[in-house]
Amino acid sequence: MSSTSPLDRSPYLLAARGERAPHTPVWFMRQAGRALPEYHKVREGITMLESCKRPDLVVEITLQPVRRYGVDAAIFFSDIVTPLQFAGYDIEIKPGVGPVAADPIRDAAGVAAVRPVTAADVPFTTEAIQQLVSDLGGTPLIGFAGAPFTLASYLVEGGPSKDFAKTKAMMHGQPDLWHALADRLAEVAIAFLSVQVEAGASAIQLFDSWAGGLSPRDYERFVLPHSAKVFEALKPYGVPRVHFGVNTGELLGLMSAAGADVVGVDWRVPLDEAVRRVGPKPLQGNLDPALLFAGWDAIEPEIDRILEEGKAAPGHIFNLGHGVPPNADPEVLARVAKYVQTRSAV
Numbered sequence: 001m002s003s004t005s006p007l008d009r010s011p012y013l014l015a016a017r018g019e020r021a022p023h024t025p026v027w028f029m030r031q032a033g034r035a036l037p038e039y040h041k042v043r044e045g046i047t048m049l050e051s052c053k054r055p056d057l058v059v060e061i062t063l064q065p066v067r068r069y070g071v072d073a074a075i076f077f078s079d080i081v082t083p084l085q086f087a088g089y090d091i092e093i094k095p096g097v098g099p100v101a102a103d104p105i106r107d108a109a110g111v112a113a114v115r116p117v118t119a120a121d122v123p124f125t126t127e128a129i130q131q132l133v134s135d136l137g138g139t140p141l142i143g144f145a146g147a148p149f150t151l152a153s154y155l156v157e158g159g160p161s162k163d164f165a166k167t168k169a170m171m172h173g174q175p176d177l178w179h180a181l182a183d184r185l186a187e188v189a190i191a192f193l194s195v196q197v198e199a200g201a202s203a204i205q206l207f208d209s210w211a212g213g214l215s216p217r218d219y220e221r222f223v224l225p226h227s228a229k230v231f232e233a234l235k236p237y238g239v240p241r242v243h244f245g246v247n248t249g250e251l252l253g254l255m256s257a258a259g260a261d262v263v264g265v266d267w268r269v270p271l272d273e274a275v276r277r278v279g280p281k282p283l284q285g286n287l288d289p290a291l292l293f294a295g296w297d298a299i300e301p302e303i304d305r306i307l308e309e310g311k312a313a314p315g316h317i318f319n320l321g322h323g324v325p326p327n328a329d330p331e332v333l334a335r336v337a338k339y340v341q342t343r344s345a346v
């Protein structure tokens with residue numbers, strides 16, 4: 001092994017590269033934020049957008065779950081729509097709702113209003129990441145962005161959606177417009193991820209949270225080429241590229257084929273079955289977040305099962321099958337992290 005720095009030997013990066021790790025690394029999607037009282041304290045009276053522009057707050061909020069939970073990776077505090085906001089696009093994050101677009105996209109003029117950030121637009125992002133990388137030492141920082149489909153769903157629907165009806169209508173009814181929008185959003189993700197990696201992020205995760213609403217046929221035709229463009233553009237950096245979505249059991253093979261080095265799996269597909277669908281790649285997952293409320297006697301055997309099934313993959317990063325619920329008990333999350341690390345130690 002040619003690893004030299006403590007970061008290269010971190011369990012998260014070893015597992016993400018399919019190398020043997022001293023224990024199964026663990027972190028939690030959406031680990032920063034809502035479940036932590038210390039988060040609510042520092043965010044008091046400050047909007048999400050403002051907080052994302054303040055390096056001191058981004059650093060503090062990103063570090064909070066690392067201190068609390070002892071997780072093996074930090075994830076940069078931001079949101080999937082912040083790069084759009086930083087580039088001047090009118091989209092708001094409504095607490096308790098999610099991203100809401102002022103002017104949902106219907107035509108070419110709407111697409112033209114979407115613009116990727118440049119490093120010059122986001123000096124605060126570069127500053128925050130450089131500080132974080134220094135503070136985190138041997139703990140890797142994950143950079144992230146929203147994938148074209150999931151971002152497009154907010155821009156076309158105007159806000160959160162259950163059926164993505166307008167987005168699907170655009171795909172099938174105005175395919176040229178759809179592809180122009182998805183291509184722009186691929187550029188948005190590439191630009192923001194590049195800034196994060198150039199500032200020092202050790203890995204990237206592309207969230208296509210809502211892709212599971214699509215059939216494999218539609219995913220392959222309307223989404224895969226655009227997500228593939230993002231992964232391809234990030235390839236020269238050599239950092240592990242993780243891809244995740246919810247309810248993507250039928251899409252796991254295609255999401256892997258889009259160019260992910262690591263595939264995130266929700267709780268619906270056991271990891272040993274996921275390996276068969278994805279091929280021999282490291283996997284991330286997949287404790288059902290609902291289990292966090294079931295009591296330790298129910299959680300422990302679930303973790304044991306997941307660790308066992310994860311052995312079928314060349315690398316396993318333990319995580320929840322989706323984000324930390326806002327009402328999760330931080331004590332339970334800390335116990336999960338500790339248990340995974342201890343139980344899996346070789």
Ligand SMILES: Cc1c2[nH]c(c1CCC(=O)O)Cc1[nH]c(c(CCC(=O)O)c1C)Cc1[nH]c(c(CCC(=O)O)c1C)Cc1[nH]c(c(C)c1CCC(=O)O)C2
Binds near residue numbers: 047
């Ligand atoms: C779909 C999606 C979004 N945002 C994100 C996704 C993909 C992950 C997933 O599937 O959950 C990703 C995201 N959003 C946020 C992070 C922070 C880093 C981390 O995971 O710790 C990450 C990784 C902060 C946030 N993103 C948001 C908050 C809350 C905003 C606030 O506190 O004002 C935070 C801390 C807002 C947001 N933004 C979005 C939603 C659905 C919400 C929740 C709305 C709510 O219930 O309040 C869109």
